[in-house]
Amino acid sequence: MNQSPHSPTLASAKVSHSEELGLAASRLSADPRIAEAKELLAAVLKDHSSTIDAVRPPKPELVAQYKAELDRLAVARGGAPYFPYISSGLGNGPFVELGDGSVKLDFIVGIGVHGMGHSHPAMLEATVDAGLEDTVMQGNLQTNSPSLAMCEKLLGLANQSGAKLDHCLLSTSGAMANENALKIAFHNRFPASRVICMDNCFAGRSLALAQLTDRPAYRAGLPKTLDVDFIPMYHPADPIGTTQGAIETLKKLLARHPGEYACIWLELVAGEGGYYPGTKPYFEELCKICHQNNILVIFDEIQTFSRLSQPFAFQHFELDAYADLVTLGKITQVCATLYGDQLKPKGPVLSQTFTGATASIRCGLAVLDALETHECFGANGWNVRRHKYFQGKLEQLAQKYPGKLSGPYGEGMMIAFTPGNGGADEAKDMLMKLYDLGLMGFLAGSNPNRIRFLPPPGITTEKHIDLACGIIEKAIQ
Ligand SMILES: Cc1ncc(COP(=O)(O)O)c(C=O)c1O
Structure with missing residues (x-):
């Protein structure tokens, strides 16, 4: 790697020492068995995660067991979590499967953490590389x-x-x-x-x-x-x-x-x-x-x-x-x-x-x-374009349902709206309705209280935004 030390394009995949150094670690990462294992894992992940492709309600047969797990979680952590949410550990893009078999459209992603959505192959690969390193x-x-x-x-x-x-x-x-x-x-x-x-x-x-x-x-x-x-x-x-x-x-x-x-x-x-x-x-x-x-x-x-x-x-x-x-x-x-x-x-x-x-x-x-x-940045990059698209959709809803939803709508991939008159109870009710219908957001602000979204910038598409706005419309109705 012959790049300037502060080059913004420094490739992350090339974090291990260059092979000409003749390190055992370099030979390990270049070992074809690692590439094979990664390919196999990626294929297996894809087979299973690709089935998580739409919002779904809980599976009745899993509800009681899931509730018991949530109750245990509330005891262990000293209070119930804000949402009745425990991930199954598998997702696909912005979709995440929960332990009750339901699938949510996750537009809050741990308050901005899961920028590539859920179960992304690049995260799997990076984690495999990390697992092969000497320390955690x-x-x-x-x-x-x-x-x-x-x-x-x-x-x-x-x-x-x-x-x-x-x-x-x-x-x-x-x-x-x-x-x-x-x-x-x-x-x-x-x-x-x-x-x-x-x-x-x-x-x-x-x-x-x-x-x-x-x-x-x-x-x-x-x-x-x-x-x-x-x-x-x-x-x-x-x-x-x-x-x-x-x-x-x-x-x-x-x-x-x-x-x-x-x-x-x-x-x-x-x-x-x-x-x-x-x-x-x-x-x-x-x-x-x-x-x-x-x-x-x-x-x-x-x-x-x-x-x-x-x-x-x-x-x-x-x-x-x-x-x-x-x-x-x-x-x-x-x-x-x-x-x-x-x-x-x-x-x-x-x-x-x-x-x-x-x-x-x-x-x-x-x-x-x-x-x-993924070209998220730039005056006409995807962050700006998706914001405009999302904002346009929210404005349409605001027009169609006067008094139910208003702006301003945030900036870039930080999207928000004020439900109704922005009262605390109204905002929480709306948030929970969205959750039950399959869309995850969170609260922000006070006076007015607002609903915010942090869609994962690495993978969100206009189709996902359409789906989110459809759920918001249902919640309003
Ligand atoms: C603007 C800002 N600063 C600081 C923090 C604190 O970060 P953390 O929760 O990782 O300690 C947050 C978390 O939401 C934040 O939004």
Whole structure:
């Protein structure tokens, strides 16, 4: 492989050492029996997964046993899962088979995780390769080639339109990626210790991130760990008012706490907040003011990565020049914190035993390759085209059933709508109706409460979107 270290097209399949090194590991991966075994497994998987090709109700004979399993799960995990969902372990594209024999059209995919849908052959192949590697988990002390390939791949993608992110720290959760970003920011801006966030944001479930997250219920009973101040989120219903409101609030905060802010933490499409994208002018003004005041900009791309017209939302909004720290996760199967060399910590503030499972890292690389080969990105890439298609269908439904459904409809492959008047009960009722009819989405936002979808960008087709909209129409009726 003779590519530049940050080449965005670094092939994930080539993560093992080149054969001319004469390694035993190279001979293992080139052994024809491995290729044969992979082919056999892929064929067997296809034979069985291809039978899962439509939404189906539960099989009556499996219902009692499935319910018993769900009851045991509720006891084991200390509460029932949100949906009565236990996968059988097999699916096909966006279709997933559950333990009661039902098949759902999965348009939430573990909140954005299963980007290639279910039981995809590329995931099987990456997992077989991972199984042949010497260790299950990668870590900071002992690392295998796939970790390096993942870091270089992510940096290459992040820097392709002008950002200057030199380093990549892998981690096993979005929360840990955000914790690492905050540590780097505080370490570099010491003694500044305050953070600026947007109203309605969500940053993760650690003690520190509970303070950033604008949901008081998520920090009930938890000690205060950080000083966080909030600015208004952009809203399409009042673009000028919300932009000016955010700028004025930011300026007021900077005057009230001069020199105390280490960073601003931004979601470029509010995720848990309801799938409201901001705009370039909104973010640019905020980022500019922050940079003028020596405040670092952190883009949280844990939900947005891979879902808009570019791999990163900061590229979609042309904010590359402001990307001091970037976090991502979910669809990449392993999470990461990207940062510039000037922010490299001067002490040992960062490390973890686990940086990611070998299977996660290899599958993540395969997902990244597939997103590119399936042409998800670009102004006329599939993410944008599928959004337009989905939005058009939802608009038709909104017209046909006045008062039952309304926009805005999100951005890229982050699709949402408001059911009825957006009341909490109404949204939950609609979500559960969709689930019973075979379509999986999830809630987002509050006041109004919305229904959101994260269709798997690697494999979703217009036919799948038609099916989803047919189910939404049935639920409305
Ligand atoms: C924007 C954002 N940041 C952080 C997180 C936390 O990620 P994780 O649940 O992997 O810790 C999430 C999870 O939904 C998220 O949407």
